[in-house]
Amino acid sequence: MLSFIGLGLYDERSITLRGRDALGSADAAFAEWYTSRLSGTNIERLEALHGIEIEVRDRAGVEQYPGSIFDAAADGHAAFLAAGDTMISTTHVDLRLRAHDRGIDTRVIHGTTAQTAASSLTGLQNYRFGKATTLPFPETHGGVPGSVIETIESNRESDLHTLVYLDIDGENERFLTGDRAADLLGDPLGDPLGVVVAQAG
Amino acid sequence: MLSFIGLGLYDERSITLRGRDALGSADAAFAEWYTSRLSGTNIERLEALHGIEIEVRDRAGVEQYPGSIFDAAADGHAAFLAAGDTMISTTHVDLRLRAHDRGIDTRVIHGTTAQTAASSLTGLQNYRFGKATTLPFPETHGGVPGSVIETIESNRESDLHTLVYLDIDGENERFLTGDRAADLLGDPLGDPLGVVVAQAG
Structure with a gap:
């Protein structure tokens, strides 16, 4: 078993x-x-x-x-x-x-997940989330992938939130932080409102 | 507290x-x-x-x-x-x-949720789910609400799965069952593939 x-x-x-x-x-x-x-x-x-x-x-x-x-x-x-x-x-x-x-x-x-916690802690209903995406470290992907921006914009057009997972490199204990993600996403998305959920549990 | x-x-x-x-x-x-x-x-x-x-x-x-x-x-x-x-x-x-x-x-x-379990038990990646919806009891809503069909069709157009919560009436211990949901959704959606997740835990 x-x-x-x-x-x-x-x-x-x-x-x-x-x-x-x-x-x-x-x-x-x-x-x-x-x-x-x-x-x-x-x-x-x-x-x-x-x-x-x-x-x-x-x-x-x-x-x-x-x-x-x-x-x-x-x-x-x-x-x-x-x-x-x-x-x-x-x-x-x-x-x-x-x-x-x-x-x-x-x-x-089963275990509790970031998907659940993000909705739960922000008070944003899980029905109002569209497709989720992951923002990778920009240095490993040559900047912000177009697919990430497309996913967020497509959800916004449908009046839906997007859960953006921030990349982690667990083996090297590197974590993409909320402030860095805000810097990366602010410009291409026209400075939208974002909420960071960290160390939930 | x-x-x-x-x-x-x-x-x-x-x-x-x-x-x-x-x-x-x-x-x-x-x-x-x-x-x-x-x-x-x-x-x-x-x-x-x-x-x-x-x-x-x-x-x-x-x-x-x-x-x-x-x-x-x-x-x-x-x-x-x-x-x-x-x-x-x-x-x-x-x-x-x-x-x-x-x-x-x-x-x-936090607790474990149906949202997590549905993705986890089916093996369908949570990135591939669009907006979720709830299928209510047809007798209380005069059939299947158009919004449910629209949500599923819109997700299918984007090649995304839809998590469809089945309505419950906890106080009267009534639960919308998977076979009934299949009957309700099969025709309007052109007999799509559906997977029921029940009694997960």
Whole structure:
């Protein structure tokens, strides 16, 4: 059995009781910290709370070489952990499908996500959001991609908000900050009103 | 202090550890069960798990007569509970604003939501969803509202999925089912592919 467990938004207490129970019953635990990470905690504190050793895998260790994860899930109960919900935004759907192909049972234990928190904390109804987008680091994409501006403008034409995820580079602990995003988006969008939601949880 | 605590998606174990801690430290707890409800549990089991009496309030008891909630929050620590996230979809933003006007500190403790779970369980990336909509009971709206069809068609033109929430009437325990929704939407939309997500958690 392979349980995909969302750790939620902020620290080691953002997990659900169901998630904690599942992790507590696991024989082996793996985590990825590269698509996102919990800003209020670290792996050591997660290990201490849940009483289990957690092996952190980099992108290659999840996407190219997941063999030992599958082996642990085939022999017993393995937990795969990620911040937020394990299947959202950058999906681990592929890992789940590959486990399925190997005859391994899987389940998803949901976590709280930025998508929910952004709507909830701003008081903006989730019905009023159009397509979401991610603003990448400008240095890795040669500025702001046209698709980001197009998405926001298209939503504005329909009188909809846009949830703009700010890029993170979890492995190098680099985060695109709200003020930098405002600088990047202000000009091309005609200085619109933006609200930054940070460290929700 | 007034803590808005999301109970999450399915049963009494869908709450986060942070939510459980906050509820455990509350002097009084209120819940609403009319915008949604947890299909895997009931108030009695929630009370037993958390060791606190929970007063369930109907719509009028939240929206028109929230006085006793504010009184409890002004005198001590009150918890306001709802399924999913307390601020999403049908928002309790107004309650939060009114508490703020009375000088009461508030906080939101997020819960897992149908919005997240639908994307996560289907494997459909949340970036590929356009505006969401709710399909109401046809008998209360004289059929399928044109706005629902327009939202779905507009998203399809942009090659986006639509999350269609199915109406619930929590106080009368009536739920619009997936097969009924398929009957209602199939014809006007030219028999599209739909996926039902039910009892996620």
